[in-house]
Amino acid sequence: MSCRVLKRDMEYAMLDTLIETCQNKGIKKIRGFYYPTAKNAMxxxxxxxxxxxxxxxxxxxxxxxxxxxxxxxxxxNDVISINRK
Incomplete structure (x- = not known):
């Protein structure tokens, strides 16, 4: 995700959409990884x-x-809506 949209609630909208998709597909866990670099400390x-x-x-x-x-x-998030195609 671009740093231009972080801290503007887009991350919440995307996570809400991901969780909704997982719920609809019966997925029970989401796993994520963080690998530190000079550019992603934020x-x-x-x-x-x-x-x-x-x-x-x-x-x-x-x-x-x-x-x-x-x-x-x-x-x-209750402000940003994501339309999936």
Missing amino acids: VKDFYGKMGFSQVACDASENSEWELEISSSWKRM
């Missing part, structure tokens, strides 16, 4: 802020995150 805490739990981290600070998808998920 999103180091992204997964934690989105409700993911850290499940692994190595000496290089590469980390693995997981989100349990429940039917009681509360949307994080």
Whole structure:
């Protein structure tokens, strides 16, 4: 995701859409990975802020995150709508 849209709630809209899609397909978990670089430090805490739990981290600070998808998920965005084609 471009840094131009981060912190403008687009990340919430995209996660809400991803979770809705997973719920419709019966997917129970989402897994994400963070690999630190000089250019992505601003999103180091992204997964934690989105409700993911850290499940692994190595000496290089590469980390693995997981989100349990429940039917009681509360949307994080009510402003931006995403149209899928």
